[in-house]
Every structure is written in structure tokens, then in C-alpha cells.
Amino acid sequence: MDENKGESCVSNGALLTKFVEAILQGTYAEQLAARQSVRATLGDAAFVDTCATVASFNSVVKIADGTGIPLEDAKETKTMEMRDSLRLNEFRR
Amino acid sequence: MTSIDVGEGQLPIRTELAMVVEDAWRRLTQPGTWWGGAQRRAIAAEARNTRNCGLCRRRKDALSPYTVDGSHDDLGELHDDVVEAIHRLASDAGRITERWVREITSSAVSEEGYVEIISIVAIITALDTFDHALGRPQRPLPAAQPGEPGRQRPKGAKRNLAWVSTLAPEDVEPSDPNPYPIHGVSNIHRALSLVPQEVFNFFDLDVELYLGKEEFFDHEHEHRAISRAQIELVAGRASAINGCFY
Numbered sequence: 001m002d003e004n005k006g007e008s009c010v011s012n013g014a015l016l017t018k019f020v021e022a023i024l025q026g027t028y029a030e031q032l033a034a035r036q037s038v039r040a041t042l043g044d045a046a047f048v049d050t051c052a053t054v055a056s057f058n059s060v061v062k063i064a065d066g067t068g069i070p071l072e073d074a075k076e077t078k079t080m081e082m083r084d085s086l087r088l089n090e091f092r093r
Numbered sequence: 094m095t096s097i098d099v100g101e102g103q104l105p106i107r108t109e110l111a112m113v114v115e116d117a118w119r120r121l122t123q124p125g126t127w128w129g130g131a132q133r134r135a136i137a138a139e140a141r142n143t144r145n146c147g148l149c150r151r152r153k154d155a156l157s158p159y160t161v162d163g164s165h166d167d168l169g170e171l172h173d174d175v176v177e178a179i180h181r182l183a184s185d186a187g188r189i190t191e192r193w194v195r196e197i198t199s200s201a202v203s204e205e206g207y208v209e210i211i212s213i214v215a216i217i218t219a220l221d222t223f224d225h226a227l228g229r230p231q232r233p234l235p236a237a238q239p240g241e242p243g244r245q246r247p248k249g250a251k252r253n254l255a256w257v258s259t260l261a262p263e264d265v266e267p268s269d270p271n272p273y274p275i276h277g278v279s280n281i282h283r284a285l286s287l288v289p290q291e292v293f294n295f296f297d298l299d300v301e302l303y304l305g306k307e308e309f310f311d312h313e314h315e316h317r318a319i320s321r322a323q324i325e326l327v328a329g330r331a332s333a334i335n336g337c338f339y
Contacts, residue, residue: 010326011322016319016327023226042319045318050323051227053331054226055219056299057328058222058335059216059299060215060303061332062214063211063215064281064284065189065335065337066207067194067284069281069283070254
């Protein structure tokens with residue numbers, strides 16, 4: 001079993017989850033370490049795209065929450081399998 | 094690909110991403126639809142200042158932010174109601190309620206002005222988060238650009254979907270900026286549509302931070318240096334930390 005696959009069964013999932021948590025909630029030292037880990041494991045281009053994704057979802061949430069826009073029924077249905085396979089529904093704040 | 098300076102060296106960055114980031118910075122302090130350039134700059138600055146606000150900290154720690162009264166530690170440039178909107182969006186958007194939105198848009202902040210504030214807060218959050226994640230220092234805000242806001246509300250906007258009025262794709266008129274053919278018609282694209290230019294302002298940036306319309310529905314090809322599964326994992330964790338219901 002790939003020891004880098006976290007509970008989500010995504011390649012380097014644990015590493016990426018740790019990176020997001022460090023950037024959004026971690027200490028300076030944790031952020032430094034997380035950046036180095038992602039760059040060393042996934043490469044610099046992947047690191048930049050990971051940073052971009054964090055930026056996207058740290059911001060778009062304000063649009064959804066600030067406007068009260070509802071989630072489309074179809075989207076909830078269509079993403080059920082993906083959310084189950086990535087175990088996203090298990091995430092808690 | 095081009096490169097981006099992260100202080101300790103250069104990193105590779107998609108050319109399109111680098112371009113939209115620079116464009117987003119430029120648009121941030123240009124005249125908008127309801128706020129002038131200087132006001133938009135002040136809104137972005139106040140969003141950044143939220144981290145220094147004691148009231149926001151106490152509210153964040155409270156079981157309910159609506160039980161904590163007080164005054165915000167603000168920069169003194171904007172009306173108190175505008176500051177309240179900015180600080181709540183910046184610090185605790187996940188616990189915004191419909192009632193709070195109704196109160197804010199009945200105050201000194203118009204419904205249209207509120208929607209534009211949401212966009213500005215979202216955009217500065219995206220830009221600052223990107224720099225922070227990369228390990229870059231916070232970028233100074235660009236100088237405000239002169240000019241008057243357009244002040245045009247889409248005639249077809251209605252409050253029938255969200256807590257603010259939105260403009261359905263079928264109600265777009267020729268005089269309205271129309272983001273839907275480019276960005277899609279999901280509810281998240283409709284969210285800012287009371288101020289259609291802000292849909293462009295945010296999503297022109299976001300399609301390169303995340304994925305564009307065609308890329309989103311293409312599950313057969315990888316469009317980034319991380320896989321789609323990795324993208325969605327990162328997205329899911331960031332959303333969960335923010336407590337976002339959408």
C-alpha cells in the first residue's frame with residue numbers, strides 16, 4: 001500500500017492535506033516545512049498549482065457564504081461518487 | 094510556462110495564471126460598478142486589516158458571532174456598516190445568515206454595494222492566499238485609479254435564488270455584461286451577478302487558480318501539474334476549514 005496515500009486514497013493525499021492545513025491554520029514553521037515537503041515530493045510546478053487551488057477555495061467560499069447561493073441538486077448528486085471516493089464528506093472544520 | 098519570484102528563487106507558473114493574477118491586481122483598485130477605485134482599495138485594505146480586529150477575534154471564538162457586540166478595529170476610511178460587511182466576510186463568512194445579509198443590505202450598504210464588497214474581499218483573499226501559500230510577502234495594494242463607478246443595476250435581477258438578487262442567464266439584457274457564455278451558469282457564477290462585472294473580475298482569475306468551464310467537466314485529461322483528484326482534495330480541505338456549506 002502506498003504509504004503516501006492518506007485516508008483519502010489520493011496520491012500524496014496526506015501531504016497535500018497537511019499543506020492546506022498548515023497554510024490556512026498553521027504556524028510559520030509548519031508552513032515552511034509544508035512548502036518544502038510539497039516542493040520536494042511533487043515538484044515546483046505542482047507546488048504552484050497546489051497554492052493556486054488553496055487560494056481559489058479560500059476565496060470562493062466567501063462568495064457562496066456571503067450570498068447564500070444554494071448548491072444545485074444536480075451537482076450534489078453528480079459529485080456524490082467523487083466525494084465518497086475521496087472521503088471529502090469526512091472532513092470537519 | 095513563465096516564472097514567479099518567491100524571494101528565494103524562481104518557480105515555474107503557467108503563463109495564463111501569471112497574467113490573470115496581474116490583471117486581478119490591476120482591476121482591484123479600478124473604478125467598479127458601485128464603488129470608486131479609492132473605495133475599492135479601501136475595502137481591500139480593510140479586508141486585510143480584519144486580522145487585527147479584536148471584535149472579530151471575539152466573535153470568531155464565540156459560539157455565535159451574533160451574541161458579541163462591539164466596534165471593529167478598523168482603518169477609519171469607510172462607514173461602520175461597510176466595515177461590518179467586510180470584516181464578517183473576511184473573518185467568519187461561514188456563519189453569515191440570511192438575516193444578517195438582510196440587515197446589512199438595509200443599512201448604509203446597498204444590496205449592489207454589498208455584492209461588490211463580497212467580490213473585492215474574495216479577490217484580495219485569493220491574491221493574498223496565493224502569495225502566502227507560495228511563501229511570498231504580502232503585496233502592496235496598487236494605487237487607486239480615477240473614474241466614476243458605472244452604477245448600472247441589471248433590470249432583470251431578482252431575489253429568487255440567493256440572499257441577494259441575482260441575474261438569471263435568461264434575464265440578461267444587451268446592456269448587461271454577460272459572463273455566462275464564458276464562465277458557465279452554475280449557481281456560484283450567478284452569485285455575484287447582481288454586479289455582472291464582478292463575476293468577470295473574480296472568475297477570470299479563478300479559472301486559472303482552479304479550473305475553467307471546459308476543464309471542470311473534462312475528467313479524462315489532467316489540466317494542472319497536480320491531478321484532478323489532488324485538486325479536489327485540496328479544494329475540499331480548504332472549504333471544510335472555512336466551514337463553507339456550498
